[in-house]
Each structure stands twice: as structure tokens, then as C-alpha cells.
Amino acid sequence: MSASGLLGTPATKAWLAGMSVASALAGALGWRRNLRLQLAPNVTRDWQAWRLVSSLAGFPSLSEVLTALVLIYQLRAVERLLGTRRFASFLVVSGIVGQTLTVAGMLLARLNSVSSGPYVLLFACVHQFYLLVPHSYYVQVLGVAVADKWTVYATAACLLAPRLPMVAVPALAGVLASMVYSADVAGLKRWRMPMWVGNLAQRWIAPFLLPVSASRAGGIRRSTTPAPAVDVAPEQVDLLVGMFPDAEREHITSVLRMVGNDSNRAVAVLLDSS
Template sequence: MAATGMHGAPTVKVWMAGLLCFGAVLALSPEWKQQLLRVRVYPYIARRWEFWRLATTLLAFPTISQTLTALVLLYQLRVIERLFGTRRFVAFLFVSSIVGQVLSVAMVLAARFLSHRVFAAVNSIAGGPYAMVFACLYQFHAHVPAKQHVRVLGAVTVSDKWMTYVVAGNLAVARLPAAFVPAAAGVAASLVYSANVAGLRLWRFPEPVAEFTRRWVQPQLVPVPRRRVPALGSHAAPRPQAAAPEAVVAQLQAMFPAAAHERVAQALATTGGDVDRAVSVLLESSSDPAAPNP
């Protein structure tokens, strides 16, 4: 059975809760919202060097409607954390946030030399983690295959992923032109990550940080499943694992052509037939730094 809800996505769960809490607090304090979320590359960044604004603007979206739209989008993008695994996904968010903000500033400064009209339109960067969200959106586009396609009006064929793109477009259009730069920078940052520029795709937080998180933080976010204890005196033999359906194995092999048939079947067997977790296992093994093709 495929994972439902927020199973396997504790980071997205915390992210969504943080956006909701910070959004509610800032909605009650317009002064703090103006101070923390407003970013104008010139003069705040280029002249005053207030780089802290590039970090605080990632905390929340300025309006409740944008926050709710982002929550719907992140819920649909939670599959990326399942594919990457939590440790790699956290590293991906950290890298994409830094690279995305740097590219946002670079794009605005480049616009200043190209056209004063364009510079005036994009100088104010929309508040909110646009770069991180749209970096996840690109990974969703690149790694999550469509399960089915539907013809609309007999001429246009769309996949079952179209609703995710509609929600993302709504989030970006709500703050045009201010949202264009961070959204485009997020996609560019995701491309940089996928290309493994400077080894960014292989970077992880140090092991002590990961161990601390696994030991003290993750147990508070991920409920421990109950284990069924056999009744006393029961001599029933353990139930053998069911063989994975060949159609599911073929679908995963299409996603991971370098993986052997036995490896795909084993991943499905060890995860109890959970396709999302099996994909995560295969993706983790294929992205191992020791592997020839990370």
C-alpha cells in the first residue's frame, strides 16, 4: 500500500507547520512583517549589506492566502522527501535556499545594467520561500513520473500532475512581478543541484548533526509503529513476503534503468510493497557517494 498523509515526510511536515505559525504571527504584526519579509536588493542588499533579510524572508509568506496556497503545494510535493530520504532532502533545501537567494540578487543586479524599467519591476523580491518551493517543484517535475495522461477537449494531453503546476502557478502569479525572480532562481538552483556543480548534490550535514536529529528530533515527529506481538502458545509460522507484482517492478525499472531486476524486487519486498519507500531506497542507493553514478 502506498504511503499516505505525511508518512515519510517529517521535514515537509515541520516546514508546513512553521509557515503556518510564522504566517499567523506576522499577520498580527504588520511592523514585523514589513521588517522581516521586505527585501529590496537596492538599497537593502547592494548598499546597506543587510544580508540577514535574505534569510528572514524565507520564514513565511506575507498573506494568509499565499500561505494556504503554499501549504497545498507543499503537501503535493512531499513525495520529494520520500524519494530523496530525509537527510538528503534537508541538505537539498539548505543548498537550494542559499543558491536560490544568491541567484535572486545576481539576477536583480544584472537587470539593473540591462534596463532600468525591468530593474524597477524586479528590485523588490517577494517575501516567502519561493526559491525553496520552486526548487522542489523542479525536482517533482524531473523525478516523479506521471501515472496517467488525460486528453482535454480532444486536443491537449495533460498528466495527473497538472493540478500541482496550477497551484504553483497561482502562488507565483499572486505576487508578480516580485515573485518572478525568486521562483526562477529556485528552478535555477535546483538545476545547479541536479548537475552536481561543486559537488552540491553529495553534500550532507555532518554526521553528529544527523545523529542528534535522528536521536532527539525525529522521534518527536515520526510516530513509532506498533508491533504486533503473537499470542502466547502460538506456533504459527511467519508469513512469507508476497512477491512484488511484475507490473510494479517494470514501472520501477523504467524509473531506474541501471538497477537490476532483482534489486528492484528486493526493494519492494523489504518495504512491504510500498512503492514510495521502494523508490526512496533505490534513489538512496543510486545517490550513494561511493557509487560510480551519484
Template structure:
């Protein structure tokens, strides 16, 4: 499956809150027999009984365990989008696409009434497929493979359960999924500068305090071991001993081969110890450095440069390294606000 940086919920409080909310609502709806209140139907619920709250509750809970499992799996995998956007922009994106997809679903119910389409089942289908649209447009494939002559990539491992969700209840689930993709496309096209909208600052500050207190997750500890495995150490020592023996007996014809082997061993040892990397890797573009500094304001410039050096100037790799790098002691780390300013420069 597509890699999404560090595992777990580090720096993704919005994804963590969404998974907890949808999972809790789905379980309570099943235990308390409340599934009938989560589907969306114009007549008689909205037009006659004026149950307008169904416009929101229809996105809160899945009504069966299979769709709940696949839905939470996809939402968890979409944490890579939150790390690309930043928590503030990601929360604004979810809010905007929620309302846009709801109005699209209402239009589909009105226009499809004569064709027999009168009901949308409960579940955040639109939100899931709006996230998947951003994933399709932003995240590149890591590898490709062939099955029975067809070329596929690693993203199919998310598209397959998404397809199962879409066709699970025929048109009842196909319609909200299409509405979600349309809402994601409208957000991606930046109609009316919707990408620049954010919740008010006081709302973001309050949400940050709550997330720091109850939703914050620490980074996965990284190993500080720089020595190779025992088998590899023996191989290096054997190679070094052979080089010393060849140096004493070799002539002119073997000089070039000895130099090549010595360079290989030196390159491997330099890679383990970190020596010589700065001389071979070109400095990253200043624009990328500024983007990472705005995404991680609690870290000094030297830490940003080391991340670029370790990631060979690859922007995505540098972001992954910084996400797993704890903030310096004494700095105030903010999961949401720390990536807000940098998110405007990301797609």
C-alpha cells in the same frame, strides 16, 4: 493529484518541520504586523542599513493568505521527494538550493535595478519551485486525460496552483520562482558533486533525536481484512455452486468453459489469501533488493522480499508498502538516518 505514498507525515520529518516553520512565521508576521521585514530589497535595506539578515528572512514567511495556502499545499505534496531522497539528502538539498537561489536573486536585483526591478516579496518561492523541478524530473505521471482536445496529466493539479503563485505579483514573484527552478536544475545536474554533500553526522544525529521526540509521525494503520465484501462473497459462492452443477451435467463441449471459470475463481481466491503468488511472480532484481535493504535497515530481508512480491516487483510500490510497515519490535527506527544511505542510489 499525484499519489505520494502513505498520507500524513510518516517518514517525512523535514517536510513536517518546513510546513510548521513557514506556517508559523506567516501567521505571526500577519498578527504582529511584521510583513515589512520579510521582503528583500537592496536599497536601502542591504546596501545602506546592512540588514543582511533579510537574505534569510525573505524565505521564511508568505505575506498573504492565498499564497500561504497554495505554498503549504505544494510543500506537503513534495513529501514524495523526501521519501525518494531520504530525509538527510532532502535537508541537504533544501539548504543548498536556499543559498544558490538567494545569490541568484541578488544577481537579479542588481541587474534589474535599471529596469525598475528592486524588490522581492517575502516567501519561500525559490524553495517551492526548486522542489517542483525535482518533482517534474523524478515523478512520472499516473494518468492522462483530455480537455478540449488538449492532453493533460494528473501533475497539472500541482502545476496550476504553482502557476498562480508565480504570476500573483507579476515580476516580483516570477523572478524568485525562476531562480528556484535554476537552483533545482543546478542541483539536479550535480555541479561540483553537490548531490553527495550532507550535513555532518553529529548534526544529523542531533536532528534525528529531536525529530523522533517531537516530529515523528506513525504510519497509517493498514487493514488486515482479507475477506471480500458481502456482495462479492455471494457472487463467489454463486459462481462456485454453478460450477458444481455444470460439472455434473456438462459434456465435452463445455469442459473448456468450466476450466476457464474455475481458474478465474481460483485466481481470485488465491489473490485474497496470498496463495500462489510466489510461483507466478519472478524474484526482483538483486540490485533493487539491496537498495530497499539500505533504505530500511531495521527490516529483515524477508520483509523486503514480501514487499516486492506484494508490489509485483515494482520498486515504487515496494517502497510505499515498506513505508507503511512498522519496524520490528526492538529495532531503532530512524526517519532521517534510515534512508540516508539508500538516498545516494536514488536519482
């Protein structure tokens, strides 16, 4: 995972780092049981509501962590299309709605526990990826023509398959939470994380996520080498800014880069994400 591939996606970087650290600490300190969402006796009797949050923190096994890291990296396009603040807001909304739906699904299916891991967040992002990210070309897989996005779905399937059926409820809850968000139920799509949260993250978290390289003196310095970017014609950006006055110019530029400067596809993406 190159640093340049994560440029412009600070929320994705924070998610990758946070999930890795949480999973490692859970394994090293014997906290893996705290990553598991279990209704009785933890939630219903002992009122350990914090398990609804801790179950989204990480995975209990290294193989799951590695697969999830690859999947999150592939899903970074969602943050680029939504913008960092909106993507972070989407994760919060998906986590709350998704966990509520997970508990409801567990009660309906008479399940007392489900496998630990942020399946709700991951599959909410997979659904947004399906909706927002346009395909660039088709490839032949076992003689069948499929869109180039198939690798994301294949990775998601690899993460899901070993734990079925214990992950079916949270995965489905994540997709449903994304659908609720896209439908703007109760104005959830318009909610944004407070600016002060973003300012705190910018001050205390972002410096640790910047790419670094060794200095000639043997210390550490931030890399200042810019990553190559696709050229975007200013006229295209100006046209789309006029069509979408509420969208930030940087966001429109990012969308144009994602779709290879195709204005028609950019309009379709901006309409879906508005």
C-alpha cells in the same frame, strides 16, 4: 492533509509547520516587512544579510500560505524519493544557490525588491518533482490529455500568478538552483547535512511532528496505528540493491512503492536521483 499522507516525510512536516508558524508570527507581530528581500537600503547599506534567510521563512498573506501548504504537501514525493537527509541537504543548497542567483537577477533586472516568500525553495522542489516523480496515468483536462502530475504545476501557477512579475526572479532562481544541483556543480549534489544536525532535529523537533490522538484518560498520546502501505516484493528490492549498492534499502523500497512496483520505472527514478 492527513497524517498518513505525510508518513515518512519528516522534513516536509517540519517545513509545513515552520512556514505556518513564521507566517503567523510575522502577521501577528508586525514583522511582515522583514519577510521582504529588499536590496537598498536593507542589504547594501545596512548590511542586513539575515534578510536573505528571513525572506524564505513565510508569506505575508493567508491566501499565499494556504496555497503554499497545498503545494508543499503535493511535493512530499520528492522527499520520499531522495530520502530525508538528502532532501534536507537539497533545500539548504537550493536556498544558498537560489538566493545568490536571486540577488544577481535583481541586479541585472534593476529590481530593488521582490515579493516575500520561499519561492526559491518551492520552485526548486517543483523542478525536482518534474525530473524525479514519474506519472501514473493521463487525464483529460479541457479535452487535452495531461499527466496526473498537472495538479502540482497548476498549484504552483496559482501561487505564482497573483504576484507576477515580482516573483519571477526568485521562482526562476529556484529552478536554476535545482538545475545546478542536478548537474552536481562543484559537488553540491553529493553534499550532505551533518549527522549531528539530523540527530538534533530527531531529538527536539520530530516529537512535535508525530501524529497524536486523544487517550481514554483525556491526555495526548502518539498514534501507533500504521498507515496502509503498498506491498513490495523482497526480490525486487534485492535486485535493485544489487544494481544500486550506494542506495539505502528503505529508499529503494519507497521508490518501488511510488512507482507501483514497476522495476523499470524504479530504475529510471534511481538513476535520475543518484
